[in-house]
Amino acid sequence: MKVLRCRDAGADCDFEARAETEEELMKLAAVHGKADHGFADGVPTEVATKLQSLIRDE
Ligand SMILES: [Zn+2]
Numbered sequence: 189m190k191v192l193r194c195r196d197a198g199a200d201c202d203f204e205a206r207a208e209t210e211e212e213l214m215k216l217a218a219v220h221g222k223a224d225h226g227f228a229d230g231v232p233t234e235v236a237t238k239l240q241s242l243i244r245d246e
Contacts, residue, residue: 189246192217196242197235199225210243 190213194201201224205216214231217239221227231239 191244191246192239192242193244194220197239201225206246210240213243214240 189206189208190210192205192213194203203220203224205213205220207213207216214236217236218227218231221231221235227235
């Protein structure tokens with residue numbers, strides 16, 4: 189299971205995404221970023237790159 193925590197990216201946010209694949213995880217992150225962090229046009233590439241480096245395997 190892959191896990192991505194918004195807090196690890198420096199956001200004051202308790203969101204945590206869990207998915208079987210990195211692709212699915214980034215989809216969840218995009219939905220969350222749009223809903224809660226104002227990324228109306230999707231998560232910017234530089235943010236997505238940072239998030240990918242924060243993904244953990246559990
Ligand atoms: Zn968040």
